[in-house]
Amino acid sequence: MKNLKMKSARAAKDLSQQQLAEIVGVSRQTINAIEKGDYNPTIKLCRDICKALDKTLDELFWDE
Amino acid sequence: MKNLKMKSARAAKDLSQQQLAEIVGVSRQTINAIEKGDYNPTIKLCRDICKALDKTLDELFWDE
DNA sequence: ATTTTTTGTAAAATATACTTGACATATTGT
DNA sequence: ACAATATGTCAAGTATATTTTACAAAAAAT
Numbered sequence: 012m013k014n015l016k017m018k019s020a021r022a023a024k025d026l027s028q029q030q031l032a033e034i035v036g037v038s039r040q041t042i043n044a045i046e047k048g049d050y051n052p053t054i055k056l057c058r059d060i061c062k063a064l065d066k067t068l069d070e071l072f073w074d075e
Numbered sequence: 076m077k078n079l080k081m082k083s084a085r086a087a088k089d090l091s092q093q094q095l096a097e098i099v100g101v102s103r104q105t106i107n108a109i110e111k112g113d114y115n116p117t118i119k120l121c122r123d124i125c126k127a128l129d130k131t132l133d134e135l136f137w138d139e
Numbered sequence: 140a141t142t143t144t145t146t147g148t149a150a151a152a153t154a155t156a157c158t159t160g161a162c163a164t165a166t167t168g169t
Numbered sequence: 170a171c172a173a174t175a176t177g178t179c180a181a182g183t184a185t186a187t188t189t190t191a192c193a194a195a196a197a198a199t
Contacts, residue, residue, distance in 0.1 A: 027144080027145060027146085028145075028146070029144090029145075029146095037187070037188085038187065038188055038189075039145095039146090040147090040148085040149095040187080040188075040189090041186080041187055041188080043146070043147065043148085044148095044186095044187090046146095047147080047148095050186080051117045051118060051119045051185080051186075052117065052118055052186075052187090053115045053116065053117055053118070053155090053156080053186070053187095054115060054116055054117070054118055054121050054136055055115045056186090056187090057118050058136075058137070061137075067132075067133050067137055068131075068132035068133050068136060068137045069131050069132050069133040069137075072118055072122075072132060073122070073125075073131055073132050073133075091174080091175060091176085092175075092176070093174090093175075093176095101157070101158085102157065102158050102159075103175095103176090104157080104158075104159085104177090104178085105156080105157055105158080107176070107177065107178085108156095108157090108177095108178095110176095111177080111178095114156080114157095115155080115156075116156075116157090117156070117157095117185090117186080120156090120157090140199105141198100141199090142197105142198085142199075143196100143197080143198070143199090144195100144196080144197070144198085145194100145195075145196070145197085146193105146194080146195070146196085147192105147193085147194075147195090148191105148192090148193085148194100149190105149191085149192090150189105150190095150191095151188100151189085151190095152187105152188080152189080152190105153186100153187080153188070153189095154185100154186080154187070154188090155184100155185085155186070155187090156183105156184080156185070156186075157182105157183080157184075157185090158181100158182080158183070158184090159180105159181090159182080159183095160179105160180095160181095160182105161178105161179090161180095162177105162178090162179090163176100163177080163178085164175100164176080164177075164178100165174100165175080165176070165177090166173100166174080166175065166176085167172100167173080167174070167175085168171100168172085168173075168174090169170105169171085169172080169173095
């Protein structure tokens with residue numbers, strides 16, 4: 012399932028997938044795949060993304 | 076850094092590393108390594124551990 | 140309309156999460 | 170003291186996260 016919370020948090024910061032990728036130090040495709048949802052990233056990357064977007068793990072990666 | 080929050084949440088449920096490993100479907104060594112801290116598990120595994128221990132991602136895997 | 144940027148997607152290579160098996164030490168129970 | 174269970178750790182293998190290169194389509198900007 013798509014990660015729309017992440018997509019919207021990124022939009023709120025006015026960052027492209029490319030820019031976010033550079034900030035957290037991964038490739039653009041990795042960011043794209045995570046937002047697309049068919050992916051299982053590591054917790055470290057999730058944490059880095061959260062920090063870049065000023066969100067917590069629960070806000071971006073917890074459903075329920 | 077050791078994940079003491081996870082270790083104590085597991086203790087609160089009176090589960091051994093072995094038992095938790097079986098519940099979430101990974102090896103005992105993986106659980107041990109995560110608690111030891113020198114490890115970077117996937118978000119899916121973190122979520123499964125949280126659910127098994129009735130905690131959220133922020134409670135077990137977010138520092139700061 | 141046409142550049143420019145952003146996003147979606149794919150295949151092959153590399154890095155690393157996770158497994159299996161095994162052994163040692165610590166802890167708990169009797 | 171002894172037996173059983175729990176934890177710590179290592180090395181070699183397998184599965185998969187992530188990279189790189191590349192191309193096409195969508196959206197935004199001029």
